[in-house]
Amino acid sequence: MCRTVYAGDIAISSQLFIFMIFNIAIFLFALFYLYLSWKRLDWAVLLLVVALPSYLIRFNVGIPMTLLELMILIAFFVWLITKTNFKLFLRGKYDWKDFKENRLKRERYPWRWEISFAAVFLERDSGGWFYGWRFRNLESLFF
Secondary structure (H helix, E strand, O other), X not given: OOOEEEEOOEEXXXXXXXXXXXXXXXXXXXXXXXXXHHHOHHHHHHHHHHOHHHHHOEEEOOOXXXXXXXXXXXXXXXXXXXXXXXXXXXXXXXXXXXXXXXXXXXXXXOOHHHXXXXXXXXXXXXXXXXXXXXXXXHHHHHO
């Protein structure tokens, strides 16, 4: 049974109120983690390791996510912007020729993506295929 909370002239059910508070808390934590990642990326990664049980905190922003996935994505994009040549690429000072030269220096993991894509399309249970593929392959690569 839902109670009704009156905030001024607007009546809000208690479940909706809790849902709004939860989303605001997730948003504030994301801002805090973004700030921490920008200032001290090493501390942000340590917090990510300590907060591994946060995969139990689930929310929905168009697609279902967990708090751990949000932390991984924030840390990855902050690392991409601050520690790589991505800023130079956006400014036009780093072009595709430089990217190809650096690519030859990197080690390749043979068949990693090909096998993961084949597994996605050959999986019999199509209910959660994207979530499983994203969690097992894409986000582990980011981390």
